[in-house]
Each structure stands twice: as C-alpha cells, then as structure tokens.
Amino acid sequence: MTTVEVPRISRSRATSASLRLSFLMFMADPQWLIPSMIAPVVFGLVAFELFRGSGPYYLTYAILGAGMMSMWGQTLYGSGWAIGQDREFGTLEPTVQSPTPYVYVVLGRVLWNVISGLIGGGIVYLVVLAAAGSPPAVPDPVGFVVLFVFVMLTLASVGILFSAAWVYTRYSGFIQNVGEFAFYVGTGCMFPVVLLPFWTNPIALIFPPTWALDALRYLAIPGYVGFGWGFWPDIAGAVATTAIYVAIASTVFKRVELHVLSKGDLSDY
C-alpha cells in the first residue's frame, strides 16, 4: 500500500504569492490608480485650497486626510474587488477549498492594498508639498511615521473583515460606490469625528481607523481637539478594535470554509 505524500502547506508562501499576484494585477489593470492615487491627490489639493491660511498645521491636516482617503479607498475597493474577481473568474470555491486557509490568501491581497495605499499617501504628500511650496510642520516625525504605519494596519484589519463579509454578499460594489463618502465622513478622514453629531460617534468608533487617526492627529497637530480621552486611550481603542476585527474575520473565514466543504459550492451567495 502506498501512502500519498501531502505537500507541506506554507501559509507565508500562500500570503506572499497572493501579494505578488495582487501586485501584478495592479500593474496590469490601471483602474487601481483611481482609488489609491488619483482621487486622493485631487482631494488633497481641494483640502489644501479649503484649509489654506487656517493655521500652521493646515498642511498636515490636508496631507493626512488625503493620505488616509488613499488607504481607505484602496481598502474599500480592493477588498471588494478581490472577492468579486474570484467570483468572476470562478476561482472562489477552488481557492476556498484549497489546503491553505483562505484568510492567508486574502491577507496577501490586503497587504498589497496597504502598500499601494502607502504609495498613494506618498504621492499625495509630494503633490500637496509642490502646491504649498514648503513641508508641513510635524513636531515628531518619527512618531508620525510609526503611527501612520499603525493606522494602515488598522485599515488592513477592516480590509480583512470586509473581504470576509463580501463572500456572503454580492453588494460589495454597491456599498463601495454609494458608501464611499459615508466611510470618509464616519471615520473622520479629513476632520475630527467629534465635529459630527454626538449620536454618530459610537458608530464611528466601531471602525479601528477612527481611533488610530485620532491618535495620529493628537501626535501631529498641537492643540488638536479630538475625543476627550486623549492619545493613549485612542491607541488602546485602536488595538482592541483591530484585534476584534481580525478575530471576527478569522471566524467568518473558518465558517466559509466549513460551508464550502459541506455544501461543495458558494453559489447561493
């Protein structure tokens, strides 16, 4: 009797292959330039014009806001597209039932979204800098960069959760297009969430980037008035909500995999 040797499954290899494929598809399909680069640059320039002369840190506000929108746009559109594309190509079920857990494939895509969002943020910085003629005032540049990366990681957790949710619905396109500005408003991309009516604040705090961005503004903009609890509780809230998002997404993906194995298809979604 011969034993079939099952190849060892490397999760990191699956994630890196997924990341590489996402990069190649980004290069092959230039429409991704829109959410990650073109839109944020325009929003950055509009914000620059609207904020002009409203204080020493207006430039930081404009760059931070537009950079954040770059990452949000990439997360929102990228996560939905990843699942939609699997459906269109007919690769959703084979990928889900492959030995590698699907979440590691999605992780590679989300990581690419984070990277391209970061590139978009860099382009926004350069364009707004060229328009302003001088660099923004940032009191703690190193802390700013570290926290900026942390904001991206909170967004990545949103991307993973959204990807999990999109498996169960075909409305991702609708939510992305119609809800785009609602996400920008709700998470305070361009302005503090405390400016919104109080009843909206609990909804905004469901999203990890709301906490992380508030913390980043506390660090980068002296005199900033955000949530009353301040910088460190913002960080704690961001870490906690990010962990919850990752946990929920993992659970959902496991459920999806069980569903596929028991039913053999996902066509009812």
Next chain:
Amino acid sequence: MLASATPSVPRVSFWRTFWSNAVMAPRTTLGFMRIDFVLGTIFIIPLTQMVFFAFVVQVGGGGASEIAFTALGNAVATVTYSSVFSVCQTTDSEKQQGTMEHLLVTPANRFALYFGRGILPILISFATVTVGIFYAVTLFGVQVAPGSLPALAGAIALTAFAMVGFGLLLGGVALYLRTSIILANIFLFIGLLLSGVNFPTSQLPPVLQWIGYGFPLTWGLDAIRAAAAGDPLGTVALYYVAVLAAGAISFGAAIGLWEYFEHRAFATGSIARY
C-alpha cells in the same frame, strides 16, 4: 434566370430608433444600473458628499456662506455619477456583451441611438441634482431666491443634458481604450477641483480656469448658481446658451468619435485591438 431585384431596405425612423434605445438601454447597455444603485445615487451620494465637504470647509475656518457655496457645488457635482459614469460605461458594456460589432453594422441613425440611450441618465441626473439641491436648502442653508424655481429647473435640465453629452464624449474616447472607468473617474475628480464646486474658479491659476471652463459642469454650475441667486433672466439665459453649447459640442464630438471608430473598424475589419 436570376432576377436583378434590389432588396428593399426598410426605412428606420429616427424616433423609433430613439425610443427603442431609450426603452431598451436600461435592460442592455445600462443594465448595470440596478434600482438600488440608482436610488443610492439619487438619495445617498449627494448627502454624504455634501456632508463631507461641508465639514472640510468648517475645519478650514469657513463660515455659513462658504459652507452653502460648497454644498450647492457638490449637489450639482454629483450629477457626474449618473451622467458621465453611467453613460461612459455603456461602451464597456457593448464590448463585454459582444454587441459592438452588431451595433456598427446597423443602419440606425447614430444621434437617435446615442441620445435615446442618454434619456434615462438625463432623468436620473435631473433627479440627483434636484435632491441634492433640496438637501442643500434644507440642511446647509443654501438660499434659493423666491420665484427662481422655473429658471433653476431649466438650468438643472440643461446641465443634465450637457453632462450626458459629455459622458457620451468620454464614452467615445473610451472606444479606443480597454476600459472607460479611469477616464470617467479622472473627470469626476477633476470636476471637484476645476469646476468651481468647492471654491470659486477665480481662486485657481488662469490656465486651470480655462481648462475648467472646457467642462460642461463648470458652465452648468454657473447657470444653477445664477438661477438660484435670482439673477436677471438675461444673465441666466446667457448661461443657458453656454450650457447648451457645451452639451451640443459634446454630443457632436461624441458622434464624430464613434463615426471615426466605425470607419477604422470597417477599414481594418476588427475592433478587437481596443
């Protein structure tokens, strides 16, 4: 002996082509515009976009008048989703559904065909701007002069017409591209910057002002602002003419692009390269 009878080609009426395209487009080339998407475009996008930019203005130190200016601008700018975006994508639909070749060999009048397809987007655009202006008045303190409603309605209708023409023009350009979505998005966002949506165009460098006035949205926005402010009929009429001209030029250029594309397709025997 074979008879040398010439087959009689039935005459296709202009209005029949126009009407059949107006009725069929929602099920064919505009099939992606589901009812939920249309309702979201009319009722949700204007509100969220206006709220977003109103708060941006507030953070920038703008007062009530600046917020009202931005709110009205964005109420009108949301017309881009239903006019430019949707119409532009009809080209992609034709290519994806494999109907482009059939379309090119039909004897139908091209203007009737494209204008007929534009009717639904024009109606949705009209509804989107109307709802947007309703939000602007009720939530953002935009003042509409008493008795200016007819002039305002005229300005909105003409803007919707001109923007759909512009969408067709971009759709014509998209014939030579693999996808139209980038083009539509670029003009969606450029409109926010160059068309006087969020701040007066006079704040822009002269070159950018000239470019901005190359877009129908800029003229439409000026017409709507003038009508809402209760400007004299003569002034509003001048803006009407400008918007109408922008729309006519867009429609004409779109048809020109399509005809050129048809000639290229007949000459090469293929449209597959695009």
